Amino acid sequence: MNHKRPLPRSLDPLADETLTGFVLRLAHRLGTTPGEIAVRTGLAPQGRPGLPTRLPLGFLHHLSGGHLTDFAHTTHLTPGEVEGLLLAPLGKRYGPLNSALTPRSTPGRMIYDNPWILTRSTRYCPLCLAGDGDSIQALHGGAWKRIWRLPVAFLCLRHRRLLQRECPGCKTPAQSVRTASAIARLTDDTLHPTQCRFTPRPVPLQQPETACAADLTRPDPHPAPDTATMSVLLRVQQQLMDLLTASGPPTAMSAGSPVPVAHYFADLRATVAMIFRTWPAASEYASTPRLTAALDAEYTSRVAQAEPLINTSGKKKTSKPYAAPPMDSLATGAVLDIASQLLQAPDPHEARQRLAPLVQHLRDADRALSTYLRRPAWISQPLRAAVKDNWPAGEELAA
Numbered sequence: 131m132n133h134k135r136p137l138p139r140s141l142d143p144l145a146d147e148t149l150t151g152f153v154l155r156l157a158h159r160l161g162t163t164p165g166e167i168a169v170r171t172g173l174a175p176q177g178r179p180g181l182p183t184r185l186p187l188g189f190l191h192h193l194s195g196g197h198l199t200d201f202a203h204t205t206h207l208t209p210g211e212v213e214g215l216l217l218a219p220l221g222k223r224y225g226p227l228n229s230a231l232t233p234r235s236t237p238g239r240m241i242y243d244n245p246w247i248l249t250r251s252t253r254y255c256p257l258c259l260a261g262d263g264d265s266i267q268a269l270h271g272g273a274w275k276r277i278w279r280l281p282v283a284f285l286c287l288r289h290r291r292l293l294q295r296e297c298p299g300c301k302t303p304a305q306s307v308r309t310a311s312a313i314a315r316l317t318d319d320t321l322h323p324t325q326c327r328f329t330p331r332p333v334p335l336q337q338p339e340t341a342c343a344a345d346l347t348r349p350d351p352h353p354a355p356d357t358a359t360m361s362v363l364l365r366v367q368q369q370l371m372d373l374l375t376a377s378g379p380p381t382a383m384s385a386g387s388p389v390p391v392a393h394y395f396a397d398l399r400a401t402v403a404m405i406f407r408t409w410p411a412a413s414e415y416a417s418t419p420r421l422t423a424a425l426d427a428e429y430t431s432r433v434a435q436a437e438p439l440i441n442t443s444g445k446k447k448t449s450k451p452y453a454a455p456p457m458d459s460l461a462t463g464a465v466l467d468i469a470s471q472l473l474q475a476p477d478p479h480e481a482r483q484r485l486a487p488l489v490q491h492l493r494d495a496d497r498a499l500s501t502y503l504r505r506p507a508w509i510s511q512p513l514r515a516a517v518k519d520n521w522p523a524g525e526e527l528a529a
């Protein structure tokens with residue numbers, strides 16, 4: 131029995147829209163706050179007076195049965211449409227969100243300590259965010275897309291430009307929040323869905339705190355990379371998007387054998403960590419000088435992040451800075467270009483040859499990371515075979 135009353139009006143979800151993007155657009159359409167929408171749709175904790183101050187980050191990823199039916203009922207959507215606003219279904223094809231390849235004690239823990247999914251901020255394409263000219267989008271903006279929450283998305287294929295990461299006004303990552311809330315300023319009804327909701331550091335005596343409010347549909351003026359670099363990045367991004375599409379192929383080649391697509395993305399994740407931890411061992415695979423430079427800079431910043439961790443007591447976390455995808459879109463494209471080339475070997479023997487320098491280097495430099503990355507519940511079986519320490523004598527001779 132559902133006691134919540136449906137909202138007077140709703141919206142059709144846009145293609146690949148996030149739950150938070152939908153809530154922002156709906157609040158704007160109804161002339162109210164996102165917090166009020168959370169209350170009316172059952173996302174806010176029940177039985178508490180006033181508007182909620184935070185929306186759990188986990189709601190981006192999945193909604194439990196009661197939350198899902200209440201939300202669907204009140205917004206005039208089908209449960210299937212609500213599912214389509216969440217990140218969890220992407221795990222069918224994206225290994226870092228798939229429990230077989232990213233083990234977690236409960237499904238709710240999937241997004242925690244998982245740098246391969248962006249929950250506290252997002253990348254975005256300002257031109258997509260501006261809408262496609264349709265009248266509803268002209269009023270309330272385009273979709274804040276789910277795909278932008280996956281770090282493997284670094285470029286908009288439609289507009290052929292690198293995704294932006296920061297608000298051009300306050301320079302904080304887009305849609306970021308100070309508290310662990312999926313939407314900032316839940317009680318603010320003055321902002322358009324495409325405006326920055328970040329509250330810059332409160333200035334004493336300056337009340338009330340106002341939002342940055344920058345228009346995120348304005349493209350930043352940074353020049354695009356050179357043509358050769360862009361054509362590499364477009365190709366790599368197209369390949370990955372083809373695999374992530376729900377109607378895409380069921381398998382991809384990884385380490386010389388076909389694997390389910392989710393396994394391929396898990397293999398990319400492990401290969402990226404190997405590339406950074408052993409840089410510049412794989413630098414010969416960088417396709418252009420601009421991409422090499424992006425990775426050199428990225429590597430330097432990772433070494434700087436790991437440095438202070440070397441002498442800390444307790445469990446060693448020095449590998450962690452190397453295992454995350456880059457924040458920067460260009461560096462992400464650069465490392466995924468190399469990772470996909472390393473995994474693209476036509477047969478298992480060639481895969482082992484390509485990966486051997488990284489495997490050896492990693493074993494010497496970071497035994498813990500080497501063991502961690504090669505766990506069965508982390509990478510595909512063909513990649514595990516390609517990076518294992520000892521091959522049977524016959525195969526080693528053939529090498």
Ligand SMILES: [Zn+2]
Nearest residue numbers: 255258286289
């Ligand atoms: Zn775009």
Ligand SMILES: [Zn+2]
Nearest residue numbers: 297300326342
């Ligand atoms: Zn801002």
